[in-house]
Amino acid sequence: MNGFASTKHTARAQRNNKIATIGFYTLGALVMLLIFWLLFTILSKGLPALRPDFLIKQPEEIDAGGGIGPVLFNSFYILFISLFISVPIGLGAGIYMAEYAPDNKFTGALRICVESLSSVPSIVFGMLGLAIFAEYFDIGLTILGGGVSLALLNLPMLARVTEEAVRAVPGEIREAGYALGMTKFHVIRTVVLPVAMSAIVTGICLVAGRAFGESAVIILTAGLSTSGEMWDFNLFSPGETLAVHLWYVQSEAIVEDARQIADKSAAVLVFVVLFINFVFRFPLWLSNRRK
Structure with a gap:
C-alpha cells in the first residue's frame, strides 16, 4: 500500500x-x-515616415514640418546630468548598506525609507525640484534643475538595486578573497562588484530609461520650451525634453501635422530607450563571452 x-x-x-x-x-x-x-x-x-532632418530641425508652433532637434538634445543632456549625479551616489549608498552598515534599527529604518522613496510618484520629486530651484534659488525652469531632480528620483532605486545585487553575491567568494589576504575594499572592488555587475547594470538601464521618458519632473523643473538652439550646453537654459514635447504635441499643439509629429516622436523615444539598454548591456555581454 x-x-x-x-x-x-x-x-x-x-x-x-x-x-x-x-x-x-x-x-x-x-x-x-x-x-x-x-x-x-x-x-x-x-518609423516609416521618419526622416533624418526630423531629428535636427527646430520644432514649429504654427507651420507644419517641424522637428525635434533641440528637445532630443536636451533629453540626452539631462539624462547625462542625472546619471552623472545619481550613479556614483546610488552605487556608493548601495555598497555601504550591503557591506558596511551595521545591522541595527537605524539601518533598518534607513532601508525602509529608501524603499519608500523608490515608490514615491515622480510628480512629488518634480514639486521638490520646483521648490528648490525655481523658488528657493530663483533660477527658474532650467536644464540643471531637471537633471538634478531626475537624479533625486533615481537615487533610491539605484541604491536599493545595488544593495540587493551586492547581497546576492555568495559569501564563499568573499571568504576566498579574505583567505588570500585581501582587504575588504579590495574584495569589494575586484571580487564582489564584478559578480554583481550584471544586476547593477540592469538597475542603471531601468533608471536611465525612466529618466529619458520622464515628463512630470521635467515639466515642473525644466519647462515646456527650449532656448531655440540645437546645441545649447548652458545649464540655465530651459530644457524641454522629447517626452514633454510628445505630450505637448499630442495634447495642445495647433500645427496641422501634430499627429504625425507625435507618432514619429514616440517612435524615436522608444527606439532610444531600446538603444540605451543595448549600449549598457553590450559591453557586459561581450565581457562574458570573452570569459
Whole structure:
C-alpha cells in the first residue's frame, strides 16, 4: 500500500509539474507577445515616415514640418546630468548598506525609507525640484534643475538595486578573497562588484530609461520650451525634453501635422530607450563571452 501511495504521489507531482511548466511558458509567451505588439504598434506608425532632418530641425508652433532637434538634445543632456549625479551616489549608498552598515534599527529604518522613496510618484520629486530651484534659488525652469531632480528620483532605486545585487553575491567568494589576504575594499572592488555587475547594470538601464521618458519632473523643473538652439550646453537654459514635447504635441499643439509629429516622436523615444539598454548591456555581454 505504501508503494502504491508513493507511486500515486509521484504521478500527481509530475502532473502538477507539467501543468505549472505549461502555465509559466504560456504566461511568458503572452508577455512577450504583448511587448512585441506594443513595440510594433508604436514603431510601425512612426518609423516609416521618419526622416533624418526630423531629428535636427527646430520644432514649429504654427507651420507644419517641424522637428525635434533641440528637445532630443536636451533629453540626452539631462539624462547625462542625472546619471552623472545619481550613479556614483546610488552605487556608493548601495555598497555601504550591503557591506558596511551595521545591522541595527537605524539601518533598518534607513532601508525602509529608501524603499519608500523608490515608490514615491515622480510628480512629488518634480514639486521638490520646483521648490528648490525655481523658488528657493530663483533660477527658474532650467536644464540643471531637471537633471538634478531626475537624479533625486533615481537615487533610491539605484541604491536599493545595488544593495540587493551586492547581497546576492555568495559569501564563499568573499571568504576566498579574505583567505588570500585581501582587504575588504579590495574584495569589494575586484571580487564582489564584478559578480554583481550584471544586476547593477540592469538597475542603471531601468533608471536611465525612466529618466529619458520622464515628463512630470521635467515639466515642473525644466519647462515646456527650449532656448531655440540645437546645441545649447548652458545649464540655465530651459530644457524641454522629447517626452514633454510628445505630450505637448499630442495634447495642445495647433500645427496641422501634430499627429504625425507625435507618432514619429514616440517612435524615436522608444527606439532610444531600446538603444540605451543595448549600449549598457553590450559591453557586459561581450565581457562574458570573452570569459
